[in-house]
Amino acid sequence: MIKLSRLALKNFAVVSSADINFADGFTAITGETGAGKSLIVGAISLLLGERSSSDFIRAGATIATIEGEFTGDIASLNRDLADDDIALTGSSFTITREIQSDGKSRALINDQRVNVATLKKIGDRICDLHGQHQHQWLLDSDRHLWFLDRYGQCADAFSAYTAALSEYRTAQSRILSLARRIAENNEKQELYRFQLQEIDTVAILPNEEDSLESERKQLENVLKIRTALESSVALIESDNGAAHISGEILKNLRSIAESYPAVAEYEKEIESVKISFTEIARSLNQSLAGIAEDPARLEQIGERLSDIYNLKRKYGGTVTAVLDYAGKIRSALDSNDSMELELAALKRNLEPLQTFLLTTADKLQHERETAAKKLSKSMKKELSELGLPKAEFVVKFSAHASGELLNHQDKSINLGEQGPMAGEFFFNANAGEEAKPLVQVASGGEVSRVMLALKSLIAGNDRVGLLVFDEIDAGIGGETALLVARKLKQLAARQQLIVITHLQQIASFADHHLKAIKREVAKRTESELIPLTREERVVELGRMISGGDFGDIERKQAEKLLKMAREE
Known part of the structure; x- marks a missing residue:
């Protein structure tokens, strides 16, 4: 000690x-x-x-x-x-x-x-x-099991129960949380499937929107484009066109090349220009061959762009946002299957936790009931020594007034924070009367003696x-x-x-x-x-006896008390 x-x-x-x-x-x-x-x-x-x-x-x-x-x-x-x-x-x-x-x-x-x-x-x-103020603890029935556990040394069993209860509640909370998420997802499943089908049906390709808008602009301006291209070709290929003029310039320069060599440089440039005009005219003619009015294609492009614009309006404003949203809801649809598997695993794992919780609850309750019987017997002896020879002290267990019920393996327990059952001290100071809740019937002096008796027994253990x-x-x-x-x-x-x-x-x-x-x-x-000192004790005890005065009477009474205590 x-x-x-x-x-x-x-x-x-x-x-x-x-x-x-x-x-x-x-x-x-x-x-x-x-x-x-x-x-x-x-x-x-x-x-x-x-x-x-x-x-x-x-x-x-x-x-x-x-x-x-x-x-x-x-x-x-x-x-x-x-x-x-x-x-x-x-x-x-x-x-x-x-x-x-x-x-x-x-x-x-x-x-x-x-x-x-x-x-x-x-x-x-x-x-x-x-x-x-600890007397008040006895007048709070919620604390009675604390006294019982201290007396019966049930602390280990109680700790095991609270740990098992905490683990069970944590697992249960995870199950409930996951079940809520699955339920929320299930409510959205139909909507998600509709939205994903809508997006997948349109099947937007990368850069498709820009390409279609460019093609539509071209089809909407076919006449203007053809007129400009045809006019440009004519300006190059006509009798007085750019190709003819560049050819005439080239002919003039070549005629003086021997007498004026300096024009040789210009001759090459003009020849290059003439070739360029010829190639440009050929390219423009090729473009003209591919440019024609196509009302059906223009209508098709309009419908396709309308589908794309509709998805953008619904799902984010840009094609990138639409594709990102599609990925998100596709993941949500896929995750529901994995969450269902996780939920099933959690429920399987809950089974041994429930079994262990029941085991720890049974052990705690058994230890408490054993301790309660022993405590009742010991308290009777202690209270008798404290001037209550007829006193009866009993620990009564009852179902919790409220709390979560656990039904498992044909058993049902109430998952109280302090244990599977509530416990309360019942007391009767006089013979022939039924023990009643201590908090209702004990007087101040009786509470003091009950507390001292409990403390004596607890201290011994x-x-x-x-x-x-x-x-x-x-x-x-x-x-x-x-x-x-x-x-x-x-x-x-x-x-x-x-x-x-x-x-x-x-x-x-x-x-x-x-x-x-x-x-x-x-x-x-x-x-x-x-x-x-001993003399000072006599004076102090005398003061306590009289409430302040000290004389021969108080001295004799104090001496008598000390002598009695010494002879005990």
């Missing part, structure tokens, strides 16, 4: 500086209301992963520091911390938590930086802390080294308080106890007694925790 040996505070709430040593056994912390008793619980909570706040910083300071030194079975804790890359050595370790004014905090274990999750892991392993109770004595007094004190004393034989109490009966049974005092220093309130 691991226990708290020292707690140091600096600029924490109303504590400017404190260094407190804790011993084994039962330590009681008392003090007037507002003296700062519960700050110890808050400090320990922060060391073990509680959320921090700048409200914890003492006014005027910029940082609050809490440091705790723990001793005990370090080897077993190292096994739990193996995944966190933390290796503790020796027989003790120190946890430090620094809280900054911006609300952020820094956590260290032996000067090694760690995250809050690691502190929580350590806290769950070494300490069971009962805060002022958990084997945590440190138990911290803040006002576990709420709603009790007199002889009942003595019974609670004896129970706490029994617990202290196994574990280290730190108990904040306002009852003298409980404080008198403590092995060690600390008192929280509040005083004014330099016009500022400070809280301090001081260990009490």
Whole structure:
């Protein structure tokens, strides 16, 4: 087991500086209301992963520091911390938590930086802390299974169930999502097939639109084109045409070539021009042969372009956009087949997940029912020792009021977040009456004793080294308080106890007694925790008995309480 040996505070709430040593056994912390008793619980909570706040910083300071030194079975804790890359050595370790004014905090274990999750892991392993408001947990039936699992050590079975449930729901979600996509695609299948058939029927070729528009422009201007071509041929081939004129020029130049050699250069150029005109005329005549009015072809081109324009108007404005859209819907049609195959595979894979989920649910419920029977029997004994000899404590299971039903292999379970069945504590303090829901029938004092009985049993199974109770004595007094004190004393034989109490009966049974005092220093309130000598304990117990005064009567009563506790 691991226990708290020292707690140091600096600029924490109303504590400017404190260094407190804790011993084994039962330590009681008392003090007037507002003296700062519960700050110890808050400090320990922060060391073990509680959320921090700048409200914890003492006014005027910029940082609050809490440091705790723990001793005990370090080897077993190292096994739990193996995944966190933390290796503790020796027989003790120190946890430090620094809280900054911006609300952020820094956590260290032996000067090694760690995250809050690691502190929580350590806290769950070494300490069971009962805060002022944890009584309310018993009045919330949704938390009852948490207590049962802690007592029955069902955590592994519960983790297996929640993991199986998560895996099943993930698979189920994928199936539903894929089925929705298939359904949506199915709704569009007919439209997609019609659109694809329309596009494929037109079967647009690359650059076809530009080619058709060019051909249509030519057919629409046949007469104009032929007239221009025929006129051009005539200007070249007529008696006074360009070919004849270039020939006459060539003849003139050749006639003077011997007497004027310089014209030889021009002669070649004119000859080239004459040849060019002849070739141009031949080409133009060939073009004329291929140019004729063709109303049928013009109509055909118009219809083809109309089909192309219609597709462009419907599917994107350009031929490229039309072809891209066709590819998209063709993929969608093809993907539906692959999605159907994927859906079938997912449904096949769901079968073993359902089987495994049922197995983990059955195992968890079996462990809980076994633990519930054992808990009922043990609680009867514990409550009897706490002044409730006729009390009955039962865990009742019922179907969840709401939740998803899983029907598989002739079985049906409700997939609740906390398990296949809801669980609730039923309680009866008096003989002859039927047990009813604890949240409805238990008084404040009864709730305190039920909580202490549960904590006692859980602590015995958990084997945590440190138990911290803040006002576990709420709603009790007199002889009942003595019974609670004896129970706490029994617990202290196994574990280290730190108990904040306002009852003298409980404080008198403590092995060690600390008192929280509040005083004014330099016009500022400070809280301090001081260990009490035996005489100081007598005075403090007397104050608690009378509510403030201390005299011979209070001294005798305090001495009597201490003597009774010592003789137990």
